[in-house]
Amino acid sequence: MGTVPLLSDKEVSAEALAIFDDIRAVRGTDYVNNFWRALAHDPETLAATWARLKQVMAPGALDPLVKEMLYVAVSTANGCSYCVHSHTAGAKAKGMTPEMHGELIAVIGMAMQTNGLVTGLQVDVDEVFQA
Structure with missing residues:
Protein backbone atom coordinates (compact mmCIF):
# COMPACT_ATOMS: atom_id res chain seq x y z
CA MET A 1 0.00 0.00 0.00
CA GLY A 2 1.35 3.39 -0.95
CA THR A 3 2.08 6.16 1.52
CA VAL A 4 0.42 8.83 -0.63
CA PRO A 5 -2.66 8.68 -2.83
CA LEU A 6 -2.09 8.55 -6.57
CA LEU A 7 -3.18 11.83 -8.10
CA SER A 8 -5.42 11.95 -11.16
CA ASP A 9 -4.96 14.51 -13.91
CA LYS A 10 -7.79 16.53 -12.33
CA GLU A 11 -6.08 16.58 -8.93
CA VAL A 12 -2.54 17.60 -9.90
CA SER A 13 -1.12 21.10 -10.14
CA ALA A 14 -0.66 22.78 -13.50
CA GLU A 15 3.10 22.14 -13.21
CA ALA A 16 2.58 18.42 -12.61
CA LEU A 17 0.03 18.18 -15.42
CA ALA A 18 2.60 19.68 -17.81
CA ILE A 19 5.04 16.92 -16.81
CA PHE A 20 2.33 14.30 -17.30
CA ASP A 21 1.71 15.71 -20.78
CA ASP A 22 5.43 15.48 -21.56
CA ILE A 23 5.54 11.89 -20.29
CA ARG A 24 2.68 11.05 -22.64
CA ALA A 25 4.36 12.80 -25.57
CA VAL A 26 7.81 11.30 -25.04
CA ARG A 27 6.47 7.79 -24.49
CA GLY A 28 3.79 7.98 -27.18
CA THR A 29 1.05 6.85 -24.82
CA ASP A 30 -1.90 8.19 -22.88
CA TYR A 31 -0.80 6.24 -19.80
CA VAL A 32 0.99 7.91 -16.88
CA ASN A 33 2.13 5.25 -14.44
CA ASN A 34 1.73 5.23 -10.67
CA PHE A 35 5.30 6.33 -9.89
CA TRP A 36 4.73 9.70 -11.56
CA ARG A 37 1.27 10.04 -10.02
CA ALA A 38 2.77 9.55 -6.55
CA LEU A 39 5.59 12.02 -7.25
CA ALA A 40 3.04 14.60 -8.41
CA HIS A 41 2.53 15.57 -4.76
CA ASP A 42 5.87 17.38 -5.12
CA PRO A 43 5.95 18.96 -8.60
CA GLU A 44 9.57 20.08 -8.20
CA THR A 45 10.77 16.54 -7.50
CA LEU A 46 8.51 15.22 -10.26
CA ALA A 47 10.02 17.64 -12.78
CA ALA A 48 13.63 17.00 -11.72
CA THR A 49 13.20 13.22 -11.72
CA TRP A 50 11.50 13.17 -15.12
CA ALA A 51 14.14 15.46 -16.65
CA ARG A 52 17.00 13.29 -15.36
CA LEU A 53 15.30 10.04 -16.37
CA LYS A 54 14.74 11.31 -19.92
CA GLN A 55 18.42 12.24 -20.16
CA VAL A 56 19.82 9.03 -18.68
CA MET A 57 17.52 6.64 -20.54
CA ALA A 58 17.85 8.35 -23.94
Whole structure:
Protein backbone atom coordinates (compact mmCIF):
# COMPACT_ATOMS: atom_id res chain seq x y z
CA MET A 1 0.00 0.00 0.00
CA GLY A 2 1.35 3.39 -0.95
CA THR A 3 2.08 6.16 1.52
CA VAL A 4 0.42 8.83 -0.63
CA PRO A 5 -2.66 8.68 -2.83
CA LEU A 6 -2.09 8.55 -6.57
CA LEU A 7 -3.18 11.83 -8.10
CA SER A 8 -5.42 11.95 -11.16
CA ASP A 9 -4.96 14.51 -13.91
CA LYS A 10 -7.79 16.53 -12.33
CA GLU A 11 -6.08 16.58 -8.93
CA VAL A 12 -2.54 17.60 -9.90
CA SER A 13 -1.12 21.10 -10.14
CA ALA A 14 -0.66 22.78 -13.50
CA GLU A 15 3.10 22.14 -13.21
CA ALA A 16 2.58 18.42 -12.61
CA LEU A 17 0.03 18.18 -15.42
CA ALA A 18 2.60 19.68 -17.81
CA ILE A 19 5.04 16.92 -16.81
CA PHE A 20 2.33 14.30 -17.30
CA ASP A 21 1.71 15.71 -20.78
CA ASP A 22 5.43 15.48 -21.56
CA ILE A 23 5.54 11.89 -20.29
CA ARG A 24 2.68 11.05 -22.64
CA ALA A 25 4.36 12.80 -25.57
CA VAL A 26 7.81 11.30 -25.04
CA ARG A 27 6.47 7.79 -24.49
CA GLY A 28 3.79 7.98 -27.18
CA THR A 29 1.05 6.85 -24.82
CA ASP A 30 -1.90 8.19 -22.88
CA TYR A 31 -0.80 6.24 -19.80
CA VAL A 32 0.99 7.91 -16.88
CA ASN A 33 2.13 5.25 -14.44
CA ASN A 34 1.73 5.23 -10.67
CA PHE A 35 5.30 6.33 -9.89
CA TRP A 36 4.73 9.70 -11.56
CA ARG A 37 1.27 10.04 -10.02
CA ALA A 38 2.77 9.55 -6.55
CA LEU A 39 5.59 12.02 -7.25
CA ALA A 40 3.04 14.60 -8.41
CA HIS A 41 2.53 15.57 -4.76
CA ASP A 42 5.87 17.38 -5.12
CA PRO A 43 5.95 18.96 -8.60
CA GLU A 44 9.57 20.08 -8.20
CA THR A 45 10.77 16.54 -7.50
CA LEU A 46 8.51 15.22 -10.26
CA ALA A 47 10.02 17.64 -12.78
CA ALA A 48 13.63 17.00 -11.72
CA THR A 49 13.20 13.22 -11.72
CA TRP A 50 11.50 13.17 -15.12
CA ALA A 51 14.14 15.46 -16.65
CA ARG A 52 17.00 13.29 -15.36
CA LEU A 53 15.30 10.04 -16.37
CA LYS A 54 14.74 11.31 -19.92
CA GLN A 55 18.42 12.24 -20.16
CA VAL A 56 19.82 9.03 -18.68
CA MET A 57 17.52 6.64 -20.54
CA ALA A 58 17.85 8.35 -23.94
CA PRO A 59 19.79 6.55 -26.67
CA GLY A 60 23.52 7.05 -26.29
CA ALA A 61 26.59 4.85 -26.14
CA LEU A 62 24.28 2.21 -24.60
CA ASP A 63 21.11 1.45 -26.50
CA PRO A 64 17.75 1.82 -24.71
CA LEU A 65 17.24 -1.96 -24.35
CA VAL A 66 20.56 -2.36 -22.55
CA LYS A 67 19.66 0.56 -20.28
CA GLU A 68 16.31 -1.03 -19.39
CA MET A 69 18.03 -4.35 -18.65
CA LEU A 70 20.58 -2.61 -16.43
CA TYR A 71 17.70 -0.90 -14.64
CA VAL A 72 16.14 -4.32 -13.99
CA ALA A 73 19.43 -5.62 -12.57
CA VAL A 74 19.97 -2.66 -10.25
CA SER A 75 16.33 -2.67 -9.18
CA THR A 76 16.62 -6.36 -8.33
CA ALA A 77 19.73 -5.71 -6.25
CA ASN A 78 17.97 -2.83 -4.49
CA GLY A 79 14.80 -4.85 -3.88
CA CYS A 80 12.52 -2.46 -5.78
CA SER A 81 9.66 -4.63 -6.99
CA TYR A 82 7.92 -1.70 -8.68
CA CYS A 83 11.01 -0.87 -10.75
CA VAL A 84 11.68 -4.53 -11.60
CA HIS A 85 8.15 -4.78 -13.03
CA SER A 86 8.20 -1.38 -14.74
CA HIS A 87 11.58 -1.80 -16.40
CA THR A 88 11.00 -5.43 -17.34
CA ALA A 89 7.93 -4.18 -19.22
CA GLY A 90 10.09 -1.41 -20.71
CA ALA A 91 12.75 -3.90 -21.79
CA LYS A 92 10.15 -6.16 -23.38
CA ALA A 93 8.72 -3.17 -25.24
CA LYS A 94 12.22 -2.43 -26.56
CA GLY A 95 12.74 -5.98 -27.80
CA MET A 96 13.86 -8.12 -24.88
CA THR A 97 13.01 -11.73 -25.74
CA PRO A 98 12.16 -14.44 -23.22
CA GLU A 99 15.61 -15.90 -23.82
CA MET A 100 17.27 -12.56 -23.10
CA HIS A 101 15.17 -12.20 -19.95
CA GLY A 102 16.25 -15.66 -18.80
CA GLU A 103 19.91 -14.82 -19.32
CA LEU A 104 19.47 -11.48 -17.57
CA ILE A 105 17.98 -13.19 -14.52
CA ALA A 106 20.79 -15.78 -14.57
CA VAL A 107 23.45 -13.04 -14.65
CA ILE A 108 21.70 -11.16 -11.82
CA GLY A 109 21.54 -14.34 -9.74
CA MET A 110 25.17 -15.21 -10.43
CA ALA A 111 26.36 -11.70 -9.58
CA MET A 112 24.38 -11.71 -6.34
CA GLN A 113 25.87 -15.07 -5.37
CA THR A 114 29.48 -14.19 -6.16
CA ASN A 115 29.08 -10.70 -4.63
CA GLY A 116 27.93 -12.34 -1.41
CA LEU A 117 30.81 -14.82 -1.42
CA VAL A 118 33.53 -12.26 -2.14
CA THR A 119 32.05 -9.83 0.40
CA GLY A 120 31.82 -12.51 3.08
CA LEU A 121 35.38 -13.61 2.39
CA GLN A 122 36.61 -10.00 2.07
CA VAL A 123 38.83 -11.01 -0.87
CA ASP A 124 41.42 -8.38 -1.77
CA VAL A 125 41.02 -6.91 -5.25
CA ASP A 126 43.67 -8.16 -7.69
CA GLU A 127 46.20 -5.48 -8.54
CA VAL A 128 45.55 -5.95 -12.29
CA PHE A 129 41.86 -5.04 -11.73
CA GLN A 130 42.55 -1.75 -9.96
CA ALA A 131 42.14 1.41 -11.98
